[in-house]
Amino acid sequence: xxxxxxxxxxxxxxxxxxxxxxxxxxxxxxxxxxxxxxxxxxxxxxxxxxxxxxxxxxxxxxxxxxxxxxxxxxxxxxxxxxxxxxxxxxxxxxxxxxxxxxxxxxxxxxxxxxxxxxxxxxxxxxxxxxxxxxxxxxxxxxxxxxxxxxxxxxxxxxxxxxxxxxxxxxxxxxxxxxxxxxxxxxxxxxxxxxxxxxxxxxxxxxxxxxxxxxxxxxxxxxxxxxxxxxxxxxxxxxxxxxxxxxxxxxxxxxxxxxxxxxxxxxxxxxxxxxxxxxxxxxxxxxxxxxxxxxxxxxxxxxxxxxxxxxxxxxxxxxxxxxxxxxxxxxxxxxxxxxxxxxxxxxxxxxxxxxxxxxxxxxxxxxxxxxxxxxxxxxxxxxxxxxxxxxxxxxxxxxxxxxxxxxxxxxxxxxxxxxxxxxxxxxxxxxxxxxxxxxxxxxxxxxxxxxxxxxxxxxxxxxxxxxxxxxxxxx
Numbered sequence: 001x002x003x004x005x006x007x008x009x010x011x012x013x014x015x016x017x018x019x020x021x022x023x024x025x026x027x028x029x030x031x032x033x034x035x036x037x038x039x040x041x042x043x044x045x046x047x048x049x050x051x052x053x054x055x056x057x058x059x060x061x062x063x064x065x066x067x068x069x070x071x072x073x074x075x076x077x078x079x080x081x082x083x084x085x086x087x088x089x090x091x092x093x094x095x096x097x098x099x100x101x102x103x104x105x106x107x108x109x110x111x112x113x114x115x116x117x118x119x120x121x122x123x124x125x126x127x128x129x130x131x132x133x134x135x136x137x138x139x140x141x142x143x144x145x146x147x148x149x150x151x152x153x154x155x156x157x158x159x160x161x162x163x164x165x166x167x168x169x170x171x172x173x174x175x176x177x178x179x180x181x182x183x184x185x186x187x188x189x190x191x192x193x194x195x196x197x198x199x200x201x202x203x204x205x206x207x208x209x210x211x212x213x214x215x216x217x218x219x220x221x222x223x224x225x226x227x228x229x230x231x232x233x234x235x236x237x238x239x240x241x242x243x244x245x246x247x248x249x250x251x252x253x254x255x256x257x258x259x260x261x262x263x264x265x266x267x268x269x270x271x272x273x274x275x276x277x278x279x280x281x282x283x284x285x286x287x288x289x290x291x292x293x294x295x296x297x298x299x300x301x302x303x304x305x306x307x308x309x310x311x312x313x314x315x316x317x318x319x320x321x322x323x324x325x326x327x328x329x330x331x332x333x334x335x336x337x338x339x340x341x342x343x344x345x346x347x348x349x350x351x352x353x354x355x356x357x358x359x360x361x362x363x364x365x366x367x368x369x370x371x372x373x374x375x376x377x378x379x380x381x382x383x384x385x386x387x388x389x390x391x392x393x394x395x396x397x398x399x400x401x402x403x404x405x406x407x408x409x410x411x412x413x414x415x416x417x418x419x420x421x422x423x424x425x426x427x428x429x430x431x432x433x434x435x436x437x438x439x440x441x442x443x444x445x446x447x448x449x450x451x452x453x454x455x456x457x458x459x460x461x462x463x464x465x466x467x468x469x470x471x472x473x474x
Contacts, residue, residue, distance in 0.1 A: 031351075033055040039371035044116040047120050047122060060127060062091045062092060063105070064129075076370055131212065131217050132177065154184060156225040158170075159182035215266055220270075222267075234271075236248070239254075276310045283317070290335075299400075308348050337466055343383075344419035386468065410432060419468055421465075426463055
């Protein structure tokens, strides 16, 4: 029989005792915090806590020069009459590819943030978006126009034609998306200029990139725009090719994933030859399960031909939260249990989206300020425990069991540990199959007792709560 120690102290001991697995998890076992709309100095000020919460990466919002909208106000999303104006999406409207913008901070701020990340062993992912410029393309700065051979050469020949058929690959990869004119990412002069920006970020300490609207940048198999000779952007961006003698720095040390939202003609397998992909369909299925308060059979399949080893998984993204508010109605508790489920699993690379501070299910914007830290959920004890569990279970096989009509989910990692998650908003008493050895267990978060006898786990779960059990006291 084994008796597991309880509380935060036990969690710390478990993390330390797991040795290299806790400090240097395999690439597959790393966890991302999306510090959405946090300023660079805010990220730096919270880096110690980010590291202690078990995140291996922190992802910034876009840091390139951007469109100055609403008079330069820094509201996440202002309404007419608000005292502070602003919109979060202006930093998704580039006017140049140089480091620093009025919303998140300067080049020096980026360097200080990256230095802080290095100090605490956290790697920085930067959200980058070479696919388009600001809707008001006259706001593009002269240095960018000059670098690419003139303003007209900055864009695809089809770059101002709105996309109407989203599964037509020519329209999707060369056309105007949501009013954003499409950059000629195949222009060697643009590739060279853009790669200088990326390499500058790497020199300052970036160790990864998230490519926004990646599926709108053509693959080698896609049709060519009239101004393009080869669809080779991804070969340049991932270090397979040089452009005008310039190559991506440190290609073997840079983590890259792309926003490849799934549809009927997305070419996930070909994109996965270059980078990891967002598991958008899986996120939708998981949110539905959380809304229903029960595991869904579709969660057994990742639903992406790229394969689980190439997926970044999330319960929600900044788009599902802030655009159509598809996920914004889910409570923080529901989001947290979904994240614990993803993080306990053996595959996928989980990302935790940091919601705005002060946000509620009726006020999605909360304190409504760009630059501020998000709410406290990113270091909730259950989230911290899930991150530590993922690191400690590195290399252990996965098995998923459910009970009580799917209300309770158990993610077992071999016989070494298990995460028990209540998807429902009701207390659940369970007796379910487990691979854990016989014994009595006290979970590392709540101090709740569980017992295992003859391959059956017994215990009581609070509503929308998770529990982490380790097979051996450390």
